[in-house]
Amino acid sequence: DGGITQSPKYLFRKEGQNVTLSCEQNLNHDAMYWYRQDPGQGLRLIYYSQIVNDFQKGDIAEGYSVSREKKESFPLTVTSAQKNPTAFYLCASSIGGEQFFGPGTRLTVL
Amino acid sequence: AQSVTQPDIHITVSEGASLELRCNYSYGATPYLFWYVQSPGQGLQLLLKYFSGDTLVQGIKGFEAEFKRSQSAFNLRKPSVHWSDAAEYFCAVGSDSNYQLIWGAGTKLIIKP
Numbered sequence: 001d002g003g004i005t006q007s008p009k010y011l012f013r014k015e016g017q018n019v020t021l022s023c024e025q026n027l028n029h030d031a032m033y034w035y036r037q038d039p040g041q042g043l044r045l046i047y048y049s050q051i052v053n054d055f056q057k058g059d060i061a062e063g064y065s066v067s068r069e070k071k072e073s074f075p076l077t078v079t080s081a082q083k084n085p086t087a088f089y090l091c092a093s094s095i096g097g098e099q100f101f102g103p104g105t106r107l108t109v110l
Numbered sequence: 111a112q113s114v115t116q117p118d119i120h121i122t123v124s125e126g127a128s129l130e131l132r133c134n135y136s137y138g139a140t141p142y143l144f145w146y147v148q149s150p151g152q153g154l155q156l157l158l159k160y161f162s163g164d165t166l167v168q169g170i171k172g173f174e175a176e177f178k179r180s181q182s183a184f185n186l187r188k189p190s191v192h193w194s195d196a197a198e199y200f201c202a203v204g205s206d207s208n209y210q211l212i213w214g215a216g217t218k219l220i221i222k223p
């Protein structure tokens with residue numbers, strides 16, 4: 001089945017540590033996205049990539065980094081510079097304007 | 111400025127009653143419109159979309175939405191809700207020339223037994 005996978009589902013991190021969230025898609029979509037979701041705040045765009053080896057900052061990119069070395073993969077690194085990283089992170093890919101979502105990763109900073 | 115407004119943060123509906131969730135948008139280009147649903151701790155699932163043509167669109171799970179250009183509205187409706195419809199619903203707007211979607215803040219639907 002085609003789709004988007006995110007791993008892990010739950011992630012715990014100590015303060016000061018970097019952590020990388022995985023996102024893989026087998027839909028052959030060019031565009032991919034990372035969103036952050038906090039209670040009552042909807043979806044906020046962190047980074048997006050329209051094509052391999054290219055990506056742009058979204059609305060809340062500070063403290064995050066991404067890479068897009070392969071079409072299928074768009075990992076997100078939450079760095080120690082992100083002051084409040086505890087949140088639910090969603091990865092998506094798109095074609096023709098419609099976005100398809102993965103199941104999400106819940107990151108908790110201890 | 112481009113924006114999507116979902117004026118209701120929470121809506122409570124009795125099981126079996128009808129439902130309407132409101133969505134208004136401000137967008138410079140011809141809009142593509144979407145409704146997504148999210149169950150707790152899950153990703154988002156597309157309910158329905160409008161790109162062009164018939165302004166009344168049918169989606170999954172018995173949902174429908176009507177595009178009203180003059181009101182910049184794309185309200186979601188269901189004639190009879192089920193307890194399994196309890197979730198958060200997001201409206202979004204985009205276009206064929208823009209990779210980004212503009213998202214509403216979401217409406218949480220609570221179903222009373």
